[in-house]
Amino acid sequence: MSRYTAITEADREAMLEAIGVASVADLFDAVPPALRMGSGLDLPEGMAEQEVFAHLRELAERNVSAESEVSFLGAGMYDAYVPALIDMLVERSEFLTPYTPYQPEISQGGLQVMFEYQTAISELTALPVSNASVYDGPSALAAAGYVAKLANGRGRFVVSRGVHPHARQTLATLARGYGIEVVETPLRDGITDGDAWREAIDADTAAVFLQQPNFLGAIEDVAALAAAAAEPVVVCSCDPQTLGVLRPPGECGVEIAVGEGQTLGNRLDFGGPSFGFFAASEDHLRRMPGRIAGETVDLDGNRGFVLTLQTREQHIRRERATSNICTSQALNALAGVVYLSWLGRRGIVELGELLATLAAHTRERLLELSGVTALHEQPVAREFAVRLPVADLAAVRRVVDRCQAAGVNPGHPLGGEYPEYGDGLLVALSEQRTAADVELLATVLGAALAAEREGAVA
């Protein structure tokens, strides 16, 4: 008997008798004999809890995490601190183990969390309505495209090359499915090229897509770019940790704001689970994907919360639903609203200021290194791009490898996603980095570049 089941031999006999069959095998009579597995599953034998733990620990120890190097790696996920109280709350059985709140009377905790989350995301983005989360940032951006298609039925998306490559790729995958063409517009001086942007937008454009700050860390003039797109739905992906200091999308003419919620109380987890947020102007409310909690009253007139506007959803509307999403990222969104409440009204600004200061300082420090130049001169909020004095992506990777051998991860080589920046390196800050870490980065990167130069000469 496995440790997670409890049916004894005596139980089994009594149960089979009550059912009226001789053996458990009889319960599978409907399975055609020819299809039944002749032998057992080809998997290793089961293990005791201690053995499983030892195996998983051994695997985990073969990963170099932000615990064991000083990391400046970002590009969509960041080594943000997760406050201890979030660990405690997301481990509570009452939040960890129920499912979607289909029975609101016994799910008021989860439903109220969703309502609070929606309020916090609304505030952060300055947009009136928010859903209760989608899978992640890139899938949120793609979901926004689908909402735009439902809204105006046009045939084209225009997306800035400053949008995260994973989000652009996700959008392209889904858009191909429902038959929308995706047009990409280039960057100039590190930001979306306004002329190319205006030229690309035509009468058949369903939606336009931006990112703030963009993938290269540069702060875009979102309001101007949005103003150039009067007809289509304007979608902007935002870094939520910077929204205490950056003008919120709702004040820039953005209709749908999306983004990656990982930094709001969620771990890196090698890419997930985290959550994607999705906020919009009022007129998109009835086309939003995913769960939405609403406030109401019970029979006695007491305040309560329910899942609402469910006629958008697949379990009611089936093929006419506005999205197929069912399970999303409720527990991660809980971490998100607790994190935002922990930061609070002042903290969100202080954090934004700290990140912007750290980024500016680190950028200046790295530009002092011999041969390192700015990839763009735009203002930045938490991440920036530099050019290294090396030939290509392979050389950048060698430099990064040397830094990592010295205990510092200097950032993400850009040449994979952006061949035009083969010598580019994207450097990210989290609030866990310090002036001393930055000095270490400068020393280690300087030495790695020197070693690369020597290697090239030799």
Next chain:
Amino acid sequence: MKTIFERGAAGRRAFVPPRSGVEPRPIEELIPDSARRREPPRLPEVSEPELVRHYVNLSKRNFDLDSGFYPLGSCTMKHNPRLHERVAALPGNARLHPLQDPARAQGALELMWNLQEALAAVSGLPHVSLQPSAGSHGELAGLLLTRAYHEDRGETRTKVLTPDTAHGTNPATVTMAGLEVVKVGTAADGGVDLDDLRAKADEDVACLMLTNPNTLGLFDGRIEEIAEVVHGVGATLYYDGANLNAVMGIVRPGDMGFDIVHFNLHKTFTQPHGGGGPGSGPIACSDRIEPYLMTPRVVRGEDGFDLDYERPKSIGRLRGFQGNYGTFVRAYAYIRSLGGDGLREASEVAVLNANYLKARLAELAELLPAAFDRACAHEFCLSGAPMKRQLGIGTLDLAKRLLDHGYHPPTIYFPLLVEEALLVEPTETETKETLDAFAEAIAAILAEAAADPEVARTAPHSAPVRRLDEAGAARRPRIRQQLDRTEDP
């Protein structure tokens, strides 16, 4: 209860910024005027003790699986071992950046590889992608793969067949994939109506999406004929893995003829449901579908594991990075705990428990009959129609009264083709005593309703709130708190 926005006071805080050692600079010097926020978002202003108390008290207004029986049909609410939380939280997992150089993430990639191999073994299909983040996400992947497969052969197929018993996500996914739903009827024994299937299967059909055992909890024994019809017109067969918990180690979807399968790691493989996620919906497929699988793929080479982005025929990506890795850790820990024999035992006991509970409830068949009188798989469907006629309480009332007995009710009003449906899935991790007590609670509710139906009609009586005005909530949506403008801090 008050919301977090109704607590606290101006000036309170739980967050203190860390000292970076970098000289602070005025934000005006760093961020241009046009891009700078003027008014801070009106987030709560609370101390840490207030924050903890608020959310702990909120948690107590939730029913949860660790506290009681949760036979929610089609959701596989099985026990979530705590070991899994511990291993997912190891720093080598929890603080591992998704863009870490693969050479420095070998443990994570090996774990993903091993999980893929295990899912391939369970499904009987050789190629696995872990990327999709939920069942419906896996379904979307499956249809986009099907589409790519047909297009690569120069065929444009527009229709997808779904049985009328299908989960709502199936038809919704078809629409999102730009395809058209064609419904297939259900035969008298609860399986696919083969005549209807034959009539609708033509050269325009891209795929049949099927759950087997289906959402009535019945294994469709005609699966070989179904596969023959579908493959006969050149379409693919898609397996919705929501009900995989019934057949692990007993029969493999690949052997049934399926081309593409999705798994729900949050159902079958113990990822905690989290109040509605995170989940995970990996897919497995046959050789002919493999070229189109999502990027990146985990590959094994001479120097260890790597991520392969060079896949010219791939449909692309469905989300960021590599998927919900934290859920992979938990599912993998579960599979290593149970092994092949343990997974088979889990399915056997899940089916035994369901059939036993169904037998116990057969004593109440005059009021609450099984929708189909044959052995069930891991779940079974009852109809509350006679109960409604004879006692004057509907399935909703029965469900609400179960709350007072300390149970989460079964899934209600699904599948749609059964009148006053209840879909009951006990799972393998429940004891016989729990199943007995649940059957007795249902009997007690019916006996009580025979004497006084009002008790059930007005239930629940012990929950934090009474029945809620859902219609009013939808008519006048209040989906965020209205906040007063206050002075800048």
